Amino acid sequence: GAVVSQHPSWVICKSGTSVKIECRSLDFQATTMFWYRQFPKQSLMLMATSNEGSKATYEQGVEKDKFLINHASLTLSTLTVTSAHPEDSSFYICSAAGLAGVEQYFGPGTRLTVT
Amino acid sequence: SQQGEEDPQALSIQEGENATMNCSYKTSINNLQWYRQNSGRGLVHLILIRSNEREKHSGRLRVTLDTSKKSSSLLITASRAADTASYFCATEGGSYIPTFGRGTSLIVHP
Numbered sequence: 001g002a003v004v005s006q007h008p009s010w011v012i013c014k015s016g017t018s019v020k021i022e023c024r025s026l027d028f029q030a031t032t033m034f035w036y037r038q039f040p041k042q043s044l045m046l047m048a049t050s051n052e053g054s055k056a057t058y059e060q061g062v063e064k065d066k067f068l069i070n071h072a073s074l075t076l077s078t079l080t081v082t083s084a085h086p087e088d089s090s091f092y093i094c095s096a097a098g099l100a101g102v103e104q105y106f107g108p109g110t111r112l113t114v115t
Numbered sequence: 116s117q118q119g120e121e122d123p124q125a126l127s128i129q130e131g132e133n134a135t136m137n138c139s140y141k142t143s144i145n146n147l148q149w150y151r152q153n154s155g156r157g158l159v160h161l162i163l164i165r166s167n168e169r170e171k172h173s174g175r176l177r178v179t180l181d182t183s184k185k186s187s188s189l190l191i192t193a194s195r196a197a198d199t200a201s202y203f204c205a206t207e208g209g210s211y212i213p214t215f216g217r218g219t220s221l222i223v224h225p
Contacts, residue, residue, distance in 0.1 A: 108157035
């Protein structure tokens with residue numbers, strides 16, 4: 001089946017620094033990638049939708065200047081958490097949709113801890 | 116909102132028993148998907164059921180969809196300790212962007 005990877009799988013950073021998370025579709029081209037955030041024992045909340053070559057669409061309440069998304073190719077999207085704060089600590093999951101667009105394939109997630 | 120709401124929030128059973136989880140949603144959907152998430156891991160896709168389908172099977176999994184009641188159920192038969200995980204339903208409308216419920220935490224005791 002389709003495989004989506006994320007890197008890193010976990011990261012600890014100091015408050016005020018920026019962290020970049022990569023999401024790659026390994027064996028298919030992903031026209032659309034999605035970024036989710038999940039707090040402990042909570043559901044996945046969609047942060048933004050990114051389409052290759054265009055600006056990401058952010059969900060209401062998500063700061064686009066804080067969560068920078070770049071979808072430079074059909075196999076790579078990046079999420080950069082700028083000036084991270086402890087409240088940004090969360091589990092970030094990406095997913096990618098193939099050309100058919102119906103089914104999404106999820107990455108393994110990235111655990112971000114901001115100290 | 117099309118957000119699915121799973122019920123129960125937590126379920127604890129013995130190995131070999133069946134586990135049933137329910138999902139209710141509010142508006143019309145194109146399809147509904149069930150996912151599994153082990154603690155601290157990403158999501159694994161289990162089953163997709165389209166709005167014109169009523170039941171689907173995959174191994175020990177059985178999913179039903181009742182669009183008139185806006186509800187779906189996931190049945191895991193003959194559960195195993197390895198089935199311990201959180202299970203989420205995700206509904207999709209015209210945008211094909213899934214909206215997730217809060218999930219059901221399933222614990223299967225060996």
